[in-house]
Amino acid sequence: MRKSLRTAAVLICLLPALARTVAAGPYQDDLKARRARAMEKLGTDSVAIFWSAPPRVYSLDVNYEYRQDSNLLYLTGIDQEDTVLLLMPGNPAKKEILFVREADARREHWNGHSLTPKEAAAASGVETVLTMNQFEPFVISTFSRQGTPSIGADETRAFGDALAQGRATLAVLLDAPRTLSDAPGPAGQFAGRLRDRFFGFHVVDAGPILAELRQIKTPYEQTVLRKSVAISSDAHRAGMRAAAPGKWEYEVEAAIEDVYLRNGAMSWGYPSIVGSGPNATILHYQKSGRQMQAGELLLVDAAANYQGITGDITRTYPVSGRFSPVQRDVYEIVLAAQEAGIKAARAGNQASAIQNACDEVLRAGLVKLGLVTDATGMQFKVWATHGVTHWIGMDVHDVGVRGKALAPGMAFTIEPGIYVREAALDALPKTPENLAFIERVRPLVQKYKDVGVRVEDSFLLTETGVENLSGSVPRTIAEIERFLSTPSTARR
Ligand code: GLY
Ligand code: MN
Ligand code: MN
Numbered sequence: 001m002r003k004s005l006r007t008a009a010v011l012i013c014l015l016p017a018l019a020r021t022v023a024a025g026p027y028q029d030d031l032k033a034r035r036a037r038a039m040e041k042l043g044t045d046s047v048a049i050f051w052s053a054p055p056r057v058y059s060l061d062v063n064y065e066y067r068q069d070s071n072l073l074y075l076t077g078i079d080q081e082d083t084v085l086l087l088m089p090g091n092p093a094k095k096e097i098l099f100v101r102e103a104d105a106r107r108e109h110w111n112g113h114s115l116t117p118k119e120a121a122a123a124s125g126v127e128t129v130l131t132m133n134q135f136e137p138f139v140i141s142t143f144s145r146q147g148t149p150s151i152g153a154d155e156t157r158a159f160g161d162a163l164a165q166g167r168a169t170l171a172v173l174l175d176a177p178r179t180l181s182d183a184p185g186p187a188g189q190f191a192g193r194l195r196d197r198f199f200g201f202h203v204v205d206a207g208p209i210l211a212e213l214r215q216i217k218t219p220y221e222q223t224v225l226r227k228s229v230a231i232s233s234d235a236h237r238a239g240m241r242a243a244a245p246g247k248w249e250y251e252v253e254a255a256i257e258d259v260y261l262r263n264g265a266m267s268w269g270y271p272s273i274v275g276s277g278p279n280a281t282i283l284h285y286q287k288s289g290r291q292m293q294a295g296e297l298l299l300v301d302a303a304a305n306y307q308g309i310t311g312d313i314t315r316t317y318p319v320s321g322r323f324s325p326v327q328r329d330v331y332e333i334v335l336a337a338q339e340a341g342i343k344a345a346r347a348g349n350q351a352s353a354i355q356n357a358c359d360e361v362l363r364a365g366l367v368k369l370g371l372v373t374d375a376t377g378m379q380f381k382v383w384a385t386h387g388v389t390h391w392i393g394m395d396v397h398d399v400g401v402r403g404k405a406l407a408p409g410m411a412f413t414i415e416p417g418i419y420v421r422e423a424a425l426d427a428l429p430k431t432p433e434n435l436a437f438i439e440r441v442r443p444l445v446q447k448y449k450d451v452g453v454r455v456e457d458s459f460l461l462t463e464t465g466v467e468n469l470s471g472s473v474p475r476t477i478a479e480i481e482r483f484l485s486t487p488s489t490a491r492r
Contacts, residue, residue, distance in 0.1 A: 269310025280452030333365030
């Protein structure tokens, strides 16, 4: 449990949340265009249903801060639980129907105002907004081909005809089962119950359609992404100002998250990673509980969720202000790998070109340091343990279509890293090759032990090339040392 969330959860109990009614404008135009593109892909024989995320319990009667389902937020902009969007592309006029919860004076006294149908229509740009008690009757009358009184009997006729001819489609977001014995998720269970009662349709996963849409950021989303990454970049600079020997990791985390909240971010996009010394080698270290020592590196991986969009930035810097020769050796390789990755991030290339470009530099660099003995294979993955690129957007590890070539509008990270953990040697299977490798590299592992370096930026591909949205955060050794040597009050 994050400290910030714990506070938020308590505050939610005590303070009535203010529901903001958003006036119709460019955001609503963009939401409408997203739904129109989704409907084009769904086709006129289909109905698609998207549910809001459930609230999640933190402790007994205290919930975590509410996190909307990314796909529902993408299509409606509505950040409220008990919300359902139904898309029926074959309807002549009312193709989009939104369901929101009914007013409830007691609940609203405790938890704040809920959007009225009129407010939900203004916020989302969906013209037909009904209340949740109408959802089930709507679905039953639609699938039983009785016509749907709440929006007019003729509206759902095309879907009824598709059902009668056995070619209708129900699209919902199906969770990928991890094992054969996994039960379907709630949407899959809903679809199953409809199949038990009605005929003439098959169920498809709406996930790939949304993934394809979300992979290309609209101009509106690009504006929000830029702002989101700008806030996170400011936050990183604040974190750098807060770091010093004797300070605690949580002090840096507090300085970072303070910037998010002061700039109107919804929350963090993922829990901040603030790892000093050996903690810099823990990829998803979240405790932020250690006191930094002079001479150590601090690795900070953090970004805000601003209006539903999250960047992803990592910086690694010396808490005393200057890199040691050992730290410099590793940092220079990681930085050079990122530069190679940036060069490979061109429209028409696959994302794997970025990975390959980074890998080549990481491998050669690690061979040079003596931490790797095989100059051609995958041995370097003992120290460079993770992939170097992923999409960013509504989710920090955003959805996208695998194998689709890089194109303008795509946003992604480039984030090589090297982590020297002695335990990595102990974990290797004891084959003769590995034993020989361990013996040769052990002295070098002692030399570089506990050095963890990752450099990560958020990029947007545009018509003119790749743009580093987080490039204002000091990144090269010279930039970092200059920033850290400037008196705190003068640093920007
Ligand atoms: N912040 C998680 C990652 O870098 O992928
Ligand atoms: Mn990342
Ligand atoms: Mn990251």
